[in-house]
Amino acid sequence: MERMIIFCMFFFCSSMVLAASSHKDLKYRQILQTIEKLEPTVKDKDVELLHTPENPVEGCLDTAMTCFKNGTLKLQPVNSQVNPNFSKYIRILSRFTFRGPEKNCESSCESYEKKTPREFLKSFAKVIKKV
Numbered sequence: 001m002e003r004m005i006i007f008c009m010f011f012f013c014s015s016m017v018l019a020a021s022s023h024k025d026l027k028y029r030q031i032l033q034t035i036e037k038l039e040p041t042v043k044d045k046d047v048e049l050l051h052t053p054e055n056p057v058e059g060c061l062d063t064a065m066t067c068f069k070n071g072t073l074k075l076q077p078v079n080s081q082v083n084p085n086f087s088k089y090i091r092i093l094s095r096f097t098f099r100g101p102e103k104n105c106e107s108s109c110e111s112y113e114k115k116t117p118r119e120f121l122k123s124f125a126k127v128i129k130k131v
């Protein structure tokens, strides 16, 4: 009986861990899909260029994510037709939170090169794929 209980606890715990990790995967997959859907709806010409983190080191992921989030809020829709979708995607991305191990990060958001919105979103997707 005791062994049975231990077995069940083990089983229960591992399914909890599994559920937690797949929940995280799901979250990143949703963010990734949102970035990909957002890309064709953003205005890419005559707009402000955005600081775009590229290949941030592990300790700089928090800063990079904040930087991406900040940049996302400055994006504009390419026309009024896509506006409803555009706003929806921006809303999803602005709710996204990331908690990474923050070690001494020496690259501030401003230290990254400025790029066009499309390139900015491509880098954003690339960084999401890595975490």
Ligand SMILES: *[C@@H]1O[C@H](CO)[C@@H](O)[C@H](O)[C@H]1NC(C)=O
Residues within 6 Å of the ligand: 063, 066, 067, 070, 109, 110
């Ligand atoms: C985000 O943007 C605000 C206003 O533009 C700025 O004050 C803040 O420092 C930015 N944060 C990061 C991490 O770049």
Ligand SMILES: *[C@@H]1O[C@H](CO)[C@@H](O)[C@H](O)[C@H]1NC(C)=O
Residues within 6 Å of the ligand: 081, 082, 085
């Ligand atoms: C908005 O998104 C939906 C699917 O999410 C798509 O079917 C529709 O064509 C999009 N609308 C515009 C104007 O792009």
